[in-house]
Amino acid sequence: MPHLHKALLSRGIVELLLTSGGEKEVLQGSIKGVLATININSFQQNAFTHLEKVQRDKPIMIMEYWVGWFDTWGGKHMVKDADDVVNTVSEFIKSEISFNTYMFHGGTNFGFINGATDFGKHSSVVTSYGNLSLPPLPELIPKAVYPAVRPSLYLPLWDALQHLKGPVISSAPVNMESLPVNAGNGQSYGFVLYETSICAGGWLRAKVRDTAQVFLNETHIGTLDDGRQDLNIPTVRECQLLRILVENQGRVNYSWKIQDQRKGVTGPVTINSTPLEGFTIYSLEMKTSFFERLRSAAWRPVSNSSLGPAFYLGTLQAGPSPRDTFLRLLDWSYGFVFINGRNLGRYWNIGPQQTLYLPGAWLHPEDNEIIVFERSKSGSSIQTTDKPKLS
Numbered sequence: 001m002p003h004l005h006k007a008l009l010s011r012g013i014v015e016l017l018l019t020s021g022g023e024k025e026v027l028q029g030s031i032k033g034v035l036a037t038i039n040i041n042s043f044q045q046n047a048f049t050h051l052e053k054v055q056r057d058k059p060i061m062i063m064e065y066w067v068g069w070f071d072t073w074g075g076k077h078m079v080k081d082a083d084d085v086v087n088t089v090s091e092f093i094k095s096e097i098s099f100n101t102y103m104f105h106g107g108t109n110f111g112f113i114n115g116a117t118d119f120g121k122h123s124s125v126v127t128s129y130g131n132l133s134l135p136p137l138p139e140l141i142p143k144a145v146y147p148a149v150r151p152s153l154y155l156p157l158w159d160a161l162q163h164l165k166g167p168v169i170s171s172a173p174v175n176m177e178s179l180p181v182n183a184g185n186g187q188s189y190g191f192v193l194y195e196t197s198i199c200a201g202g203w204l205r206a207k208v209r210d211t212a213q214v215f216l217n218e219t220h221i222g223t224l225d226d227g228r229q230d231l232n233i234p235t236v237r238e239c240q241l242l243r244i245l246v247e248n249q250g251r252v253n254y255s256w257k258i259q260d261q262r263k264g265v266t267g268p269v270t271i272n273s274t275p276l277e278g279f280t281i282y283s284l285e286m287k288t289s290f291f292e293r294l295r296s297a298a299w300r301p302v303s304n305s306s307l308g309p310a311f312y313l314g315t316l317q318a319g320p321s322p323r324d325t326f327l328r329l330l331d332w333s334y335g336f337v338f339i340n341g342r343n344l345g346r347y348w349n350i351g352p353q354q355t356l357y358l359p360g361a362w363l364h365p366e367d368n369e370i371i372v373f374e375r376s377k378s379g380s381s382i383q384t385t386d387k388p389k390l391s
Helices: 002-010 045-054 082-094 157-163 288-294
Strands: 018-022 035-040 061-066 098-102 116-118 122-124 153-156 168-170 191-198 202-205 211-216 219-225 230-233 240-247 279-284 310-317 325-328 334-339 342-348 356-358 367-374 383-385
Touching: 018 061, 035 045, 061 082, 082 098, 153 157, 157 288, 157 310, 219 230, 288 367, 342 356
Parallel strands: 018 035, 035 061, 061 098
Antiparallel strands: 116 122, 153 310, 168 279, 191 240, 191 279, 202 230, 211 219, 211 240, 310 367, 325 356, 325 383, 334 342, 334 367
């Protein structure tokens, strides 16, 4: 950090510079001559003990007063009582402490930009979350309830590959950020599909970030993630196509871990310790242009036996004056929803979030294209509701 400090000053930065860290981490994260601030979730006198060791002649600044915390998939919905916040803020004011509140009411991370936490285990942040149990609020803008959408067509991921830009051919796996796509800038978000031919079974080992479905041809045989890097490949009678579909579930944006956020397959792929070679790699960023190309694809009628990974196509009828609404995918498993080619965000049946916020501004009058990318088991319909359900 001293290097960054000097770099900013040498480039003519004259504004106030500061550091921000936990109440204990301030001992390692402060710089002489720079205002040190801390992050806390409640007012306690001893919270400032370490801060006073590194600076005694400057005002106290709380860079982040946490009124709640992130919701992550599979966890609880995190809220804090408004009275607790009032009491804490009152103590700040009486003590003449400056502070920022993070976050006052939460919000929505559209698309793939949800981020993640890592306190010993990588956890993906949900698409929408709100942190504070507030007192009575002004009346909300009315939301709409639209007819349920029953997707009538689906397209297996394997059939959609021909509508991507050409794949990357490589002797070894390449992580997402290092793929030669986007004018050499790599891929930031989404999925990457790795394919190679194998002619024998055994123990597959691959380090993936963050989660991967493994297939032999089109048959799903298992999953890999941070906690599981090994998978038994059954005996094969003839050469098969090994497919590893890796999803970036969000990057950690704090601490030293920010340096270790490369996604995709991040090392060799081996079977019985022998490295595999000859990979065809597909970049699946799922941008609007990709969905425009899918309109010419050979979609199939939905049947009871259709399984993901696949795209499911339907029409949301919003009437002449679309308004905000919330989508609910009650019997779906895991995936993303795209409205008129725009990525609304992730759904996942493990919760806590159970609805997706759909702004009325994203909708056209009358008919709207809705595509669901489902990783495993599709549901029968997509419901709308006028109330969010975050837990």
